[in-house]
Amino acid sequence: MKNNLVISPSDNVAVALSNINKGEVLSIQGKQISLVEDIPVKHKFTLHALSKGDEVTMYGVPVGKATTSIKEGALITTENLKHSAAPYKFRNFNYQYEKPSIEGLSEKTFLGYHRNDGQVGTANHWIFIPMVFCQNRNLKVLKEAFEAELGFKKENPYRLKLRSLVHGGNDASYEEEKLSQKVFKNIDGIKFLTHEGGCGGTKDDAQGLVNLLAGYIKNPNVAGATVMSLGCQHAQISMLEEALRERFKTDKPVLYFEQQQFTTENDMLSKAIKDTYKALEEVNKIERQPAPLSKLSIGLECGGSDGFSGITANPLMGVVSDKINALGGRSILSEFPELCGVEQDLIDRCPNEEVANKFIRIMESYNNQAEKVGSGFDMNPSPGNVRDGLITDAIKSAGAATKGGRSPVADVIDYGEYATKQGLNLLCTPGNDVESTTGLAGFGSNIILFSTGLGTPTGNVVCPVIKISSNSMLPAKMKDIIDFDAGRLISEQASQEELSEELIDLIIEVASGRHQTCASKLGQDDFIPWKRGVSL
Known part of the structure; x- marks a missing residue:
C-alpha cells in the first residue's frame, strides 16, 4: 500500500x-x-x-x-x-463543470412519504414542540406516555443491568419489561424537540428559534406537530403561525396548546393527548410510495474529523452529492467556519453576483462576531482534529469543503431560511456537530451524510444520519456508530466510483425505511438550536 x-x-x-x-x-x-x-x-x-x-x-x-x-x-x-487563508472576492468567473455519469441511477427509486408541497419524506414522524423551556417537563410526561402506549419505547439494557445488580447479580431474579406493540404501522416515530430557549434572550433569539421550529414542521420527514406553549414567553404561538404561513408554507396539521389558557395542567395535557391521537389516526393513512432520487435532499456534515477525512470520506460524499444533484436532487453543505480558506472556489461556483455577495457577507459577519470576543475561524480545529493532523482551520476547511463535490452552487441560505433550489446549497451553520445537523434538518434535508475519523454518536431527531468513517480502523473500534467505511479507499484501494454506488444504495435502503442507521438504533435524537452567538 x-x-x-x-x-x-x-x-x-x-x-x-x-x-x-x-x-x-x-x-x-x-x-x-x-x-x-x-x-x-x-x-x-x-x-x-x-x-x-x-x-x-x-x-x-x-x-x-x-x-x-x-x-x-x-x-x-x-x-x-x-493558520492563513487566501483573500477572496467576487469575479466574473466562467465556471466549467462536467456532470458525473448517472447511468442506471435515473431508474432507481426509494419508498418515501409524499407531501402536498412536492417534498418526499424518508420517514413519517409526528413531533412535539415546546415554544419555551417551561414546557420541557410537560413534554417529558407526554413522551413517557406516547412512547410506552404506542409501541415506540426502546428497551433500556442498562436499566436491566442495574436491576440485576440490585438483585445481587442474579439475572434470573427478574423479568424483562414487556414492550407494547407498535400501534400505527405508517408512523416511524413520535419525537420530542426539547430545548432551553423561547424566553429570557433577545427578540432575535426568539425569532431564530421560531424559524427553526417552523422548518422542522415543514421538513418532509414530519407529518404534523403538537405545539406546547406557556403563553407569556418571547417566542409566541402567533410568531410560529406567521412563519408557517409566510416563510415556511405548509398545510400540515399543527395543534396548539397554551398552558395559561387552561385551568389545570391535567386539562391541557389530557386535551393534547386526545387531539394528537386523533391526528395520528389520520397521518397513519399515509403510506410509502416510490419516488425518484431527485426527491432526496442530502445534508452534508462532518464531525470528529481526522487527517483522512479530507481524502476519503469527504470527497466520497462529494461524488454522491454531485450525482444526486445531476439527477435533479439537492445537497446542502453546512458549517461555514469550515469553509474558511476555500471561499474563492465557492464564490467562483456561484450562479451570479447577488448569491456570491450573500455568501461573502455572511462569512465576514460571522467571522467578525467571533473576532470581537477573541475568537475567530482560525480557532475552529478541536484538540482531536489537531492531534490527527488537522493543524489549521484552512487545512480542515480544504478537506471539509470536498463534501460539496464540484457542482455549481445553486444558492446560499442563511440560518433560518429553507432550501428550495435544486443543486448544491450552502447553509450557514456553526461547525458544532449537533447545532449544524439540527440546522440541516430544520432547513431542508431529508437525510444526512456525516463523515467522521475519530468517531461521534451524533444523530438527529427527525432525519436519518448515515455515519461514514474516513479510516478502516474506526468501524472495528466503534462498530456501533459507523454505517459505512470510506477508509477502504486506502485500506483496500477500492475505487471511488465503486464506493459511491455502494453508498447511494445504502442511502436508498435508509430512505425507504428498510435499513436503520446506527444513530437511529441508539436513539440518538439530537436537537440543539443555534442562538446565533459565537459558536464555531
Missing part, C-alpha cells in the same frame, strides 16, 4: 497514509525526499524546505504560513505553522 499522498500537483506538503520512519527515502513527483523526522499516520510533511513566512499549500490552496524555517521532509506541526 502506498504510504503517502500529494492531494494536488501544486501542493508543497504530502499526507502520510501510514506511519513513516525518520530516514526513509520517498520518491515523490520524480524527486527523492529523505524524512528528517518520524511522520505519524494522517500528518503532513514538507516536499521541500520552507523559510519563515512561506505559504503551505494543500488541495491547491494556501492553508497556513511557516512560523519558522522548516527542513525538507519535516513534520508540519502547530509549532511551525499558523
Whole structure:
C-alpha cells in the first residue's frame, strides 16, 4: 500500500497514509525526499524546505504560513505553522463543470412519504414542540406516555443491568419489561424537540428559534406537530403561525396548546393527548410510495474529523452529492467556519453576483462576531482534529469543503431560511456537530451524510444520519456508530466510483425505511438550536 499522498500537483506538503520512519527515502513527483523526522499516520510533511513566512499549500490552496524555517521532509506541526487563508472576492468567473455519469441511477427509486408541497419524506414522524423551556417537563410526561402506549419505547439494557445488580447479580431474579406493540404501522416515530430557549434572550433569539421550529414542521420527514406553549414567553404561538404561513408554507396539521389558557395542567395535557391521537389516526393513512432520487435532499456534515477525512470520506460524499444533484436532487453543505480558506472556489461556483455577495457577507459577519470576543475561524480545529493532523482551520476547511463535490452552487441560505433550489446549497451553520445537523434538518434535508475519523454518536431527531468513517480502523473500534467505511479507499484501494454506488444504495435502503442507521438504533435524537452567538 502506498504510504503517502500529494492531494494536488501544486501542493508543497504530502499526507502520510501510514506511519513513516525518520530516514526513509520517498520518491515523490520524480524527486527523492529523505524524512528528517518520524511522520505519524494522517500528518503532513514538507516536499521541500520552507523559510519563515512561506505559504503551505494543500488541495491547491494556501492553508497556513511557516512560523519558522522548516527542513525538507519535516513534520508540519502547530509549532511551525499558523493558520492563513487566501483573500477572496467576487469575479466574473466562467465556471466549467462536467456532470458525473448517472447511468442506471435515473431508474432507481426509494419508498418515501409524499407531501402536498412536492417534498418526499424518508420517514413519517409526528413531533412535539415546546415554544419555551417551561414546557420541557410537560413534554417529558407526554413522551413517557406516547412512547410506552404506542409501541415506540426502546428497551433500556442498562436499566436491566442495574436491576440485576440490585438483585445481587442474579439475572434470573427478574423479568424483562414487556414492550407494547407498535400501534400505527405508517408512523416511524413520535419525537420530542426539547430545548432551553423561547424566553429570557433577545427578540432575535426568539425569532431564530421560531424559524427553526417552523422548518422542522415543514421538513418532509414530519407529518404534523403538537405545539406546547406557556403563553407569556418571547417566542409566541402567533410568531410560529406567521412563519408557517409566510416563510415556511405548509398545510400540515399543527395543534396548539397554551398552558395559561387552561385551568389545570391535567386539562391541557389530557386535551393534547386526545387531539394528537386523533391526528395520528389520520397521518397513519399515509403510506410509502416510490419516488425518484431527485426527491432526496442530502445534508452534508462532518464531525470528529481526522487527517483522512479530507481524502476519503469527504470527497466520497462529494461524488454522491454531485450525482444526486445531476439527477435533479439537492445537497446542502453546512458549517461555514469550515469553509474558511476555500471561499474563492465557492464564490467562483456561484450562479451570479447577488448569491456570491450573500455568501461573502455572511462569512465576514460571522467571522467578525467571533473576532470581537477573541475568537475567530482560525480557532475552529478541536484538540482531536489537531492531534490527527488537522493543524489549521484552512487545512480542515480544504478537506471539509470536498463534501460539496464540484457542482455549481445553486444558492446560499442563511440560518433560518429553507432550501428550495435544486443543486448544491450552502447553509450557514456553526461547525458544532449537533447545532449544524439540527440546522440541516430544520432547513431542508431529508437525510444526512456525516463523515467522521475519530468517531461521534451524533444523530438527529427527525432525519436519518448515515455515519461514514474516513479510516478502516474506526468501524472495528466503534462498530456501533459507523454505517459505512470510506477508509477502504486506502485500506483496500477500492475505487471511488465503486464506493459511491455502494453508498447511494445504502442511502436508498435508509430512505425507504428498510435499513436503520446506527444513530437511529441508539436513539440518538439530537436537537440543539443555534442562538446565533459565537459558536464555531
